[in-house]
Amino acid sequence: xxxxxxxxxxxxxxxxSVLTIAGIAILFSIDTFLASKERSESRVEGQRLYDAGQRLxxxxxxxxxxxxxxxxxSVARDNQQYQLALARALTxxxxxxxxxxxxxxxxxxxxxxxxxxxxxxxxxxKEGRIPEAIxxxxxxxxxxxxxxxxANRMQARIELIDLLVSRNEKAxxxxxxxxxxxxxxxxxxxxxxxxRLFIAAGSPxxxxxxxxxxxxxxxxxxxxxxxxxxxxxxxxxxxxxxAQFQTxxxxxxxxNNARQRVEICNxxxxxxPAQRGLSVExxxxxxxxxxxxxxxxxxxxxxxNASRDLIDTAEKALKQRVPASRQGPAYESNLDLSDQLxxxxxxxxxxxxxxxxxPLSLVLNRLAQ
Amino acid sequence: xxxxxxxxxxxxxxxxxSENQLALVLSLVIGALVGLVTVAFILLTGRLAARMYPAGGxxxxxxxxxxxxxxxxxxxxxxxxxxxxxxxxxxxKAALFIQDGKITFRTVVGKFLCCSASLASGIALGREGPSxxxxxxxxxxxxxxxxxxxxxxxxxxxxxxxxxxAAAFNTPIAAVLFSLEEIMGDLHATVLGTAVLSSATSWMVxxxxxxxxxxxxxxxxxxxxxWELAVYVALGVVxxxxxxxxxxxxxxxxxxxxDLPKRTAWFQPVAGGLTVxxxxxxxxxVMGVGYSYxxxxxxxxxxxxxxxxxxxxxxxxxxxxxxxxxxxxxFGPSLFIGATIGAAVGEVxxxxxxxxxxxxxxxxxxxxxxxxxxxxxxxxxxxxMIFEVTRDYSIIVPLMISNLIAYxxxxxxxxxxxxxxxxRQDGVHLPKSGGRSQSEGSLVSHVMRPASSAxxxxxxxxxxxxxxxxxxxxxxxxxxxxxxxxxxxxxTISKAQLEAAATGDSRNQRLVDLFREALRHNPAAGELPHxxxxxxxxxxxxxxGSGSLEMIPVISRANIRELKGFLLLDDVLHAYGITRxxxxxxxxxxxxxxxxxxxxx
Numbered sequence: 001x002x003x004x005x006x007x008x009x010x011x012x013x014x015x016x017s018v019l020t021i022a023g024i025a026i027l028f029s030i031d032t033f034l035a036s037k038e039r040s041e042s043r044v045e046g047q048r049l050y051d052a053g054q055r056l057x058x059x060x061x062x063x064x065x066x067x068x069x070x071x072x073x074s075v076a077r078d079n080q081q082y083q084l085a086l087a088r089a090l091t092x093x094x095x096x097x098x099x100x101x102x103x104x105x106x107x108x109x110x111x112x113x114x115x116x117x118x119x120x121x122x123x124x125x126k127e128g129r130i131p132e133a134i135x136x137x138x139x140x141x142x143x144x145x146x147x148x149x150x151a152n153r154m155q156a157r158i159e160l161i162d163l164l165v166s167r168n169e170k171a172x173x174x175x176x177x178x179x180x181x182x183x184x185x186x187x188x189x190x191x192x193x194x195x196r197l198f199i200a201a202g203s204p205x206x207x208x209x210x211x212x213x214x215x216x217x218x219x220x221x222x223x224x225x226x227x228x229x230x231x232x233x234x235x236x237x238x239x240x241x242x243a244q245f246q247t248x249x250x251x252x253x254x255x256n257n258a259r260q261r262v263e264i265c266n267x268x269x270x271x272x273p274a275q276r277g278l279s280v281e282x283x284x285x286x287x288x289x290x291x292x293x294x295x296x297x298x299x300x301x302x303x304x305n306a307s308r309d310l311i312d313t314a315e316k317a318l319k320q321r322v323p324a325s326r327q328g329p330a331y332e333s334n335l336d337l338s339d340q341l342x343x344x345x346x347x348x349x350x351x352x353x354x355x356x357x358x359p360l361s362l363v364l365n366r367l368a369q
Numbered sequence: 370x371x372x373x374x375x376x377x378x379x380x381x382x383x384x385x386x387s388e389n390q391l392a393l394v395l396s397l398v399i400g401a402l403v404g405l406v407t408v409a410f411i412l413l414t415g416r417l418a419a420r421m422y423p424a425g426g427x428x429x430x431x432x433x434x435x436x437x438x439x440x441x442x443x444x445x446x447x448x449x450x451x452x453x454x455x456x457x458x459x460x461x462k463a464a465l466f467i468q469d470g471k472i473t474f475r476t477v478v479g480k481f482l483c484c485s486a487s488l489a490s491g492i493a494l495g496r497e498g499p500s501x502x503x504x505x506x507x508x509x510x511x512x513x514x515x516x517x518x519x520x521x522x523x524x525x526x527x528x529x530x531x532x533x534x535a536a537a538f539n540t541p542i543a544a545v546l547f548s549l550e551e552i553m554g555d556l557h558a559t560v561l562g563t564a565v566l567s568s569a570t571s572w573m574v575x576x577x578x579x580x581x582x583x584x585x586x587x588x589x590x591x592x593x594x595x596w597e598l599a600v601y602v603a604l605g606v607v608x609x610x611x612x613x614x615x616x617x618x619x620x621x622x623x624x625x626x627x628d629l630p631k632r633t634a635w636f637q638p639v640a641g642g643l644t645v646x647x648x649x650x651x652x653x654x655v656m657g658v659g660y661s662y663x664x665x666x667x668x669x670x671x672x673x674x675x676x677x678x679x680x681x682x683x684x685x686x687x688x689x690x691x692x693x694x695x696x697x698x699x700f701g702p703s704l705f706i707g708a709t710i711g712a713a714v715g716e717v718x719x720x721x722x723x724x725x726x727x728x729x730x731x732x733x734x735x736x737x738x739x740x741x742x743x744x745x746x747x748x749x750x751x752x753x754m755i756f757e758v759t760r761d762y763s764i765i766v767p768l769m770i771s772n773l774i775a776y777x778x779x780x781x782x783x784x785x786x787x788x789x790x791x792x793r794q795d796g797v798h799l800p801k802s803g804g805r806s807q808s809e810g811s812l813v814s815h816v817m818r819p820a821s822s823a824x825x826x827x828x829x830x831x832x833x834x835x836x837x838x839x840x841x842x843x844x845x846x847x848x849x850x851x852x853x854x855x856x857x858x859x860x861t862i863s864k865a866q867l868e869a870a871a872t873g874d875s876r877n878q879r880l881v882d883l884f885r886e887a888l889r890h891n892p893a894a895g896e897l898p899h900x901x902x903x904x905x906x907x908x909x910x911x912x913x914g915s916g917s918l919e920m921i922p923v924i925s926r927a928n929i930r931e932l933k934g935f936l937l938l939d940d941v942l943h944a945y946g947i948t949r950x951x952x953x954x955x956x957x958x959x960x961x962x963x964x965x966x967x968x969x970x
Contacts, residue, residue, distance in 0.1 A: 013381070016514040020398060027405035031578045034412040045424075070670070074661050077582055097728070098669055 046076035053085060062092035080106055084115055091123050099123050114143035118156050125163060134160065134172070154183055158193075165200050173201040181210075188214055188221070195227045204234035222251035229261060236366045238265040238272075267359035273331065274367055284327035287334035292318055293360050294338045294345070301349035302341075310341050339368060392521060392528075396563035399511060399525065400532040400570025403504040407536035407571070408578050410485060410500060417489030418657065431491065431653060432646035438490025439642025439695055442483040446696060447635030450479025455691065456494075456698035457502025459792040461530060462552060462799050466903070467926040470509050470523035477506035483696040487638075491656035493645045493686035497537040498698020501552075504533025524560050527552050531564040532571035538700075539584050541572040543754035550747045551788070554800070584660065587667045587759040590731035592767060597726050600718040601735060601767035604711055605774025608736055611710045612743025612775060613782040615684045615703075620790050622692035627794065634694065641690035648682050655682045658701035663708045663737070667759070669730035671712045676729075680709035699787070703744040704737045704758075711736015731764055738768045743775035746786040798901060798926045813909050814902035816944050817923045817934040823851040826859050826881035830870045833880060837864050851922065852880050857930025860884055860897055861922055899924045902933055906941050913938055 053068030069086035076082060083106050090099035103120040107113070121136035137160035145152045157180050164173040177197050184190045191214050198207035208231035214224040229244030242265035248258040269275065271293075273286035295314045302311065314337050322330040342364045421434050446454050453476050464472045484499040508529025512522040527548040534544035545564045549556050592598070626637050649656035666676060687702040715732025738755040742748045751772050756762060785793070792799045824833050837850060852859045862880065870876070870883065899922045900909045913921050919938045925931035 013515055016511060020402060020511055024398070024402050024405060027402070027409055028578075031405055031408045031412065034409065034416065035578050038412060038415065041419075070665070074664065078580065101669075 042075040046072045046079060046082060048072075049075070050082055050085060053089065057085075057089060057092065062089045065089045066093055066095075080110065080113070080116070084119060087116070087119055087123075091119070091126065096123050096127050100127075111139075112144050114140050114145040114149070114152055114156065117143050118152075118159070121156075121159070130163070130167065133163065137163070150183065154180065157183075161197055165197065170200075170202040173197070174203055177201055177203075177206075181206075188218060188224075192223060192227060195231065199227075199231050199234050204231040207231040208235065220251070222248045222255075225251070226255075226258060229258070233261060233265065236362075236369070238268045238362075241265050242269070264359055264362070268362050268366075271359055272363045272366065273335065280327050280331070281324065284322065284331045284334070287331045287338070288318060290360070290363065291334045291338045291341075294341045294364070297360060298341045298345035298349070302344050304344070304348060307341075307344040307348060310337070310344055313337060314341060335367060338364065342368075391515070391517070392524060392563055393566065395508075395511065395515070395525065396528050396566040397570050399504075399508045399528055400535075400567035401574055402511075403507055403529055403532035403567070404536040404571030404574030405578075406481070406503060406507065407500045407533050408575055410481060410496060410503070411537070411579075413485050414488045414496060417485060418491070421489055422491070428650055431649040431656065432643075435491040435642040435646040435649065435656065436639060437642075438487050439492060439638040439690075439693075440636075442487040442490075442696060443638030443642075443694065444635050445483055446479065446638070446694065450476060450483060452476040453479035453483055453502075453696055454694050455696065455791065456498030456700075456788075457500075457505075458498050458551070458698070459788045459795070459797070459799065461502050461505045461526065462788060463792055463797045463927065464505065464509065465523055465526045465552065466800050467797065469519045470526045471513065472502070472506035472509040472526075474506070474510045477503050477510065480506070480696065487696050488658065490642070491645060491649060492642060492690050492695050492697055493655060493657065493659075493683060493702060494690050494695060494697020495658050495699060495701025495703075496697070497534060497700035499696060500533040500537040501530045501698075502533075504529035504531075505552075508532075524563070527560050528563050528567040532567040535568040535571040536575045538754065538758060539572070539575060539582070540754050540757035541568045543750050543757050544568045544571075546750045546753055547747060550750050551745065556749075583760045584758045585664045585667055587664075587730070587734060587761050590727050590734060590761060591763045593727050594725040597718075598767060598770060600714065600722075600726055600732070601771045602774060603718075604714045604732055604736060605739055605771035606778060607714055608707060608710055608739030608771060609743045609775035609778025610782075611680065611684070611706060612703075612740050612779045615688060615706060615740075616744060616779070616783050616787050616790070618684065619688040619692055619699075619787070620794065622688050623791070623794055626692050626694065637693045638690075638695045639693075641686075641693035641695045644689040645686045648686055652678065652682060654679055655686050659683070659705045660701065663705055663733075666708045666712045666733045667730050669728045671716050671729040671733070673713060673716045676709040676712045676716070680706055680713065683709065699744065700741070703740045706744075707737040707740025708733040709736070710740060731767075734759060734761065734764055735768045735771050739771045739775040742772040743779040744787060746776065746779065748772050748776045793929075796928050796930065798924075798929050800901070800903070800926070811906045811944055812902065813900050813904045813906060813923055813936055816906060816940045817902065817936045818940065819934045820851065820932045823853040823858075823932070824862070824880060826852055826854045826879065826884070828880050829877045830867055830880070830883070831876050833862070834864070834867050834871055837867070851932050852884070853932070854881070857928065858897070858922065858924060858932040861920075897922065897924075899929075900936060901926045906944055909936055910941055913941070 049068045049072035053065040053072060056062075056065035056068060066086060066089040069082055069089050072082045073079065073086055083102055087099045087102040087106065090096075090102065100120070100123050103116050103123065106116045107120065110116070117136050118140035121133045121140055124130075124133035124136060137156055140156040141153050141160070157176055161173060161176050161180070164176065177194065180197075181194060184194060191210050195207040195210035195214070198204065198210060208228055211224050211228035211231055214221060215228065218224060225244045225247045229241045229248065232238075232241035232244060242262050245258040245261040245265065248255055249262065252258065271286060271290060273283045273290060278286070291314055295311065295318070298307070299311060302308070317330075317334060317337060320330075421438075422430060452460060452473070457480060460476075461472070464470055480499050480503050484496065488494065488496055505526045506529070508525040509522060512525040517525070530552050531544040531548040534547055535541040538544065545561070545568045546556075548564050548568075549561065553560070626640075629637065645656060654662040662679070683702060683705050687699060687706070690697065691699060712729045712733040714736065715727070715729035718726045718732070719728055734755065737758075738751045741751040741754065745751070752765065752769055755768055756765060783790075789799045824836060828836065833850070850863070851861055859881070862883070870878065875883065898912065898916045898918060900912055902923055903926070909921065913919075913936075921936050923933045923936050925933050
């Protein structure tokens with residue numbers, strides 16, 4: 001050690017070293033003790049504030065709850081539960097962008113968490129960002145859940161399904177329902193829900209299978225009969241559907257929906273010319289009736305020349321007296337004419353002009369399949 | 370076992386023989402020690418504050434506690450730890466550049482205790498500056514006790530600074546940058562490696578004890594629209610103006626307190642405590658360092674009227690607390706001021722252009738850096754610090770633009786950086802950033818002549834001339850004489866000037882009156898041209914040349930009224946191997962062009 005100056009006395013290296021190391025050891029102990037005290041106090045305080053926030057949320061006071069969650073988070077900032085609760089409070093208070101920012105932060109730290117992904121999906125759904133929301137629903141479904149993983153995943157999937165139902169996205173809906181059928185618990189309530197969703201997803205046959213399964217367990221369940229009736233109605237099995245709705249009416253005579261369904265089914269069954277077991281004459285009679293109804297339905301609104309020609313042709317066909325020997329070809333011709341008129345009506349009058357569950361519409365749609 | 374001890378002894382001996390190796394080892398040790406002390410400082414302050422302000426406590430506490438806190442710490446500072454006042458940055462720089470890196474253990478202890486108490490009591494100052502002072506002090510104490518050389522002791526100071534700031538702000542990179550940019554004034558300083566080591570060690574200690582948490586949790590922000598940059602430019606302007614307002618208010622208030630009778634010094638901090646207490650009674654968020662409120666603002670929880678009010682109150686409260694002599698720094702408050710200013714600008718912008726601007730939180734984030742750059746004047750450190758404090762990279766470009774604008778405005782409106790101005794108010798001349806690297810080669814201290822016997826300010830012109838005729842200092846070649854009062858150097862005057870005054874009406878005028886008259890005509894005349902002993906001859910030559918001076922006084926950095934000696938142009942030229950001919954000396958007006966009171970007027 002050269003070049004020392006007299007102003008700096010030559011002290012004991014050993015003494016200073018020992019004092020410094022001892023200082024480090026003592027300070028480390030003090031710091032660790034203080035930090036652990038701080039942590040435990042923060043934990044207690046954070047939990048107190050979080051509980052207060054949860055109570056306020058249950059009372060619907062989301063703004064006050066938000067303040068409590070913020071305070072909880074300020075004392076225990078690494079607590080993801082508090083931050084998630086804050087995001088939920090912000091969502092409930094309508095501060096969607098703030099909620100999104102909080103959830104994004106949470107997901108940046110752990111992108112696999114089921115809860116934050118589900119919360120983010122809900123926020124994005126509220127913001128109308130559906131494709132992103134669907135993506136977060138999937139992350140929630142396949143993400144990690146600390147408790148009740150199965151139930152939470154199913155809940156997330158059901159929420160996604162509800163979203164898809166509301167947007168009438170049948171393909172996506174069916175894709176979610178098939179795994180749900182595998183995962184869902186084997187209880188009647190879930191099965192009933194599943195059956196209805198299969199119908200909404202455009203797969204009534206699967207729905208019917210589910211309801212039959214339920215009826216094997218609970219044959220006297222009117223809801224199951226109702227569900228099976230709806231599934232058969234959607235499939236086009238109006239006779240079976242009518243039988244199911246009549247069973248429902250036996251259990252619930254005041255069920256107007258079932259009564260209406262029975263009426264529609266009977267009307268369809270008396271109108272449908274393609275039913276099995278009908279004589280040629282009856283088929284022809286029904287085809288004329290169908291053509292007549294279609295003509296009356298289309299006449300007020302179609303205006304194009306092609307459509308006018310179709311109306312003229314239909315009127316001529318209805319005026320004709322067809323001998324029994326030619327009723328077979330005439331039946332085919334009437335059905336074809338009815339279909340063309342129906343398509344023209346759809347184009348020129350708008351598809352929404354006639355409710356989908358009108359007997360005429362149901363019969364013509366069935367014939368078109 | 371014995372062989373192990375022998376090997377250890379050998380290693381220690383080897384270590385002692387090489388100061389560079391010792392410095393490397395010490396940077397680790399100092400990093401750990403300072404990190405632990407800073408963590409203790411943070412925890413202690415927090416726990417004390419929690420005791421003083423329990424949840425649901427009465428409002429009167431907010432007036433009583435800071436008033437009492439400032440009263441007690443004010444007395445302790447005055448009685449036992451006079452060097453522990455203020456932030457600690459100017460004191461650290463003074464220790465580094467003037468006192469050969471010497472900071473006493475007493476100051477370290479005083480700073481730690483008084484700052485803990487005063488910050489916990491709600492004084493509107495920050496903990497980072499004091500941490501830097503404590504860190505630098507510990508480094509200095511250890512290095513001196515290990516018997517290291519003067520230069521090595523000085524080299525340890527920035528190591529302690531970076532370790533302290535790394536732990537206080539949880540910003541290891543910005544800590545190193547700050548030590549180099551602000552403390553050393555030289556980004557290429559040779560202590561870079563050891564500063565990095567100590568900063569990293571301190572940061573690791575912080576994480577070991579407190580975990581990995583940034584100072585602020587911030588939602589991810591981004592530039593919504595390129596046109597939004599215009600709003601960030603506006604924020605730079607507002608932030609710059611706010612910074613200048615804060616700095617000027619603080620400096621003026623400090624001067625005002627300094628002019629009060631000396632016997633009130635121990636009581637002055639109470640003015641700061643009472644001010645912040647009264648403000649805090651109505652607006653509690655103005656108290657303390659206010660980081661929890663800053664975090665709220667950063668996350669977009671902004672009410673325009675409230676943030677504007679808080680920005681103003683915080684500027685006043687911090688200026689008052691600091692100027693009155695409380696212990697605490699201005700780092701934290703500058704972040705608070707910046708965040709509130711930024712939030713206000715952001716809220717207004719978002720109100721008018723909701724689709725094209727980010728929320729006010731983004732502007733609060735940039736505002737923090739803006740105020741830091743404007744007040745502390747370390748633009749590079751401020752950018753990196755905001756990035757490290759929030760760990761949000763996405764807003765870095767607007768941050769750089771705003772910072773630069775704030776820095777420029779601050780520089781234009783307040784030339785002298787705050788720490789240099791504070792030191793100057795204390796009679797300490799800190800070297801300017803550009804001048805610090807000049808201390809290599811020949812120094813003024815090598816060539817200067819000792820201070821000659823001086824003229825009293827009470828002498829008349831005639832008496833002064835008589836005195837000069839009786840004794841000729843500086844081997845008879847001195848052409849000017851120092852004039853002193855009871856506090857030290859007042860100015861200089863040449864024989865020619867005295868003779869000129871003697872021929873006029875001023876024969877019996879006192880020298881002090883001569884100076885006063887000059888000051889009345891030209892207030893700038895009070896700024897005595899001078900150099901310091903550690904200035905290079907090159908710098909001295911430039912300064913003499915710019916003022917056409919044959920002689921320039923050499924004064925102490927630690928006390929600008931202390932005359933150390935004189936530097937003669939001939940001596941400087943001689944040091945460069947140049948000798949002037951007598952004719953050159955007798956050039957017309959060569960002596961008369963010395964700066965005199967009359968010339969200044």
